[in-house]
Amino acid sequence: MxxxxxxxxxxxxxxxxxxxxxxxxxxxxxxxxxxxxxxxxxxxxxxxxxxxxxxxxxxxxxxxxxxxxxxxxxxxxxxxxxxxxxxxxxxxxxxxxxxxxxxxxxPVTALWASEDVIYGRFGFGTATQGLTLEVDSRRPLALRVEPDERPLRLVDPADAPALLGPYYERTRAERAGRIARGASWWADEWLVEEDEDDDELSPPRVVVLGDPVAGYAVYRTKGEDEDAHRPGLVRVDDLEADGPREAAALWRYLASIDLTGLVRAWGVPLDEPLLRFAGDRDQVRITSCFPALRLRLVDVAAALTARSWAAEADLVLEVRDAHVPANAGRFRLLASPGGATYGPTDAAADLVLDVRDLGECYLGGSEVGALVAAGVVEERTKGAARALDEALRTPRLPHTVDAF
CATH class of the missing domain: 3.40.630.30 (Gcn5-related N-acetyltransferase (GNAT))
Known part of the structure; x- marks a missing residue:
C-alpha cells in the first residue's frame, strides 16, 4: 500500500x-x-x-x-x-x-463514537458521553425553579449563525469537549432545511431567550400520527443557557408547543440541569446513554501541559502507547493550578495506564479511580488515582453534541 x-x-x-x-x-x-x-x-x-x-x-x-x-x-x-x-x-x-x-x-485528535473494539486499540478513549431525554409534554412541565421571564423570540435560521455564534463561543469556553463552529458549520450541519434521517420533521426552528442572548434552542417538530398512536414530537437538537432559570424557560417553551405531546432531546450532557430541576422525574426520562466524543492524545506531554489543573499532583505515570512510541515510558507529572510540567523519569510508577485511558480522563469526564476499580489502570501507589482525579476535575462535565 x-x-x-x-x-x-x-x-x-x-x-x-x-x-x-x-x-x-x-x-x-x-x-x-x-x-x-x-x-x-x-x-x-x-x-x-x-x-x-x-x-x-x-x-x-x-x-x-x-x-x-x-x-x-x-x-x-x-x-x-x-x-x-x-x-x-x-x-x-x-x-x-x-x-x-x-x-x-x-496534540490531540478525535472521532465521533464508532466501534470501540476498533478505535480503542488505536488509543482513542471515550472522553464525553451523551443522554437522550424524553419529556411527556401532554401536561405542563413541572419545575422546581422559577423560569426566566425575559421574552422568547423565534429567529430566522438564516440569521442564527450571526446571532448565536458569539454566544456559543462564549459558552463553549465554559465546557471542555466542544468544537468551534464557523458560519458554514452552523448553516450546513445545524440549520439544513431537510433532516437527513427523517423527512417528516419540520425545517429547523430557532428560539432565543433575551436580548442580549441568554439562551437558545434549535429544534424540529413532527405532527401527530393517530394511526400509530404517536403524539406530536418536538426534537431538540441543541440547547444552551446561561443558568438553570434560563434553561427552565427554554424547556418550558419546548414542552408547551401546541399539538405535540413528546419532547425528545438527543445528546444532552450528563449534568443537564433539567434532571435536577424537573418537578416530576416521572415526566422526564433518560432513554439512552451513549459514548460520544472519542479522544486520542497524540502528544501526551503537549496535551497535559496545555490544559488547566484543579489541584496539585506529583505523580509518575507509566504510559503504554503501541502506535506513538514517543508517548510510551515513565514520566513525572507535576501539576498545579498554575500549570504543569511533564517529562521522562527513572522513578517508580505511581500509575500504569494506556494512552487510551489518558484520553478518556483528559477532559475531566471519567475518573481514573473508576478505571482502577475496573482493572484497566494499575495503581501502584495508594491514593495516586484520587490525586490525579482531583487535579483533572472540572466544574462542568465535558460534552459535545456536534456529531461528525
Whole structure:
C-alpha cells in the first residue's frame, strides 16, 4: 500500500469508496455537500497501484479543553475497500494521521463514537458521553425553579449563525469537549432545511431567550400520527443557557408547543440541569446513554501541559502507547493550578495506564479511580488515582453534541 494525500481530483473516488463501505446512497444534494466538506479536510488515502482502497478524512477542528483550546483534527469518513480488509490499511492511515498531527502541532485528535473494539486499540478513549431525554409534554412541565421571564423570540435560521455564534463561543469556553463552529458549520450541519434521517420533521426552528442572548434552542417538530398512536414530537437538537432559570424557560417553551405531546432531546450532557430541576422525574426520562466524543492524545506531554489543573499532583505515570512510541515510558507529572510540567523519569510508577485511558480522563469526564476499580489502570501507589482525579476535575462535565 502507498499511503499519501488524496488530491482534490480524487475526492469523488474517495466518497464513492465510502458509500460502498457504508452501504449509503445519498441524493445529489448530499453528495455535493459531502464533496464540499472534503475540500476543507485533511485527506489520507491508501493506494494499491492507482486504485484508492482506503480513505480517511479529518476536519480541521478547534476543541475546547480545560483552561483553553487546542487544534484537534476530527476523524471522519474512514473506510477500507472490502477487498483489502485485514491488510494493515487502517493502521497505516491512522499512523499517517498521527504523524501529521505531530507535524502540525495538534496534540490531540478525535472521532465521533464508532466501534470501540476498533478505535480503542488505536488509543482513542471515550472522553464525553451523551443522554437522550424524553419529556411527556401532554401536561405542563413541572419545575422546581422559577423560569426566566425575559421574552422568547423565534429567529430566522438564516440569521442564527450571526446571532448565536458569539454566544456559543462564549459558552463553549465554559465546557471542555466542544468544537468551534464557523458560519458554514452552523448553516450546513445545524440549520439544513431537510433532516437527513427523517423527512417528516419540520425545517429547523430557532428560539432565543433575551436580548442580549441568554439562551437558545434549535429544534424540529413532527405532527401527530393517530394511526400509530404517536403524539406530536418536538426534537431538540441543541440547547444552551446561561443558568438553570434560563434553561427552565427554554424547556418550558419546548414542552408547551401546541399539538405535540413528546419532547425528545438527543445528546444532552450528563449534568443537564433539567434532571435536577424537573418537578416530576416521572415526566422526564433518560432513554439512552451513549459514548460520544472519542479522544486520542497524540502528544501526551503537549496535551497535559496545555490544559488547566484543579489541584496539585506529583505523580509518575507509566504510559503504554503501541502506535506513538514517543508517548510510551515513565514520566513525572507535576501539576498545579498554575500549570504543569511533564517529562521522562527513572522513578517508580505511581500509575500504569494506556494512552487510551489518558484520553478518556483528559477532559475531566471519567475518573481514573473508576478505571482502577475496573482493572484497566494499575495503581501502584495508594491514593495516586484520587490525586490525579482531583487535579483533572472540572466544574462542568465535558460534552459535545456536534456529531461528525
Amino acid at each position: 502507498d499511503i499519501r494525500a488524496v488530491p482534490e481530483a480524487h475526492i469523488d473516488r474517495a466518497l464513492e469508496l465510502a458509500y460502498l463501505v457504508f452501504h449509503h446512497r445519498p441524493d445529489e444534494a448530499r453528495r455535493k455537500h459531502y464533496a464540499q466538506l472534503m475540500l476543507d479536510c485533511e485527506r489520507i488515502g491508501a493506494y494499491d497501484g492507482d486504485v484508492l482502497v482506503g480513505f480517511a478524512a479529518a476536519f480541521r477542528f478547534t476543541l475546547s479543553v480545560p483552561g483553553g483550546e487546542l487544534p484537534c483534527p476530527g476523524l471522519t469518513f474512514v473506510c477500507v475497500a472490502p477487498t483489502h480488509r485485514r491488510r494493515g490499511v487502517l493502521t497505516a492511515m491512522l499512523r499517517e494521521l498521527f504523524a501529521r498531527c505531530t507535524g502540525q502541532g495538534a
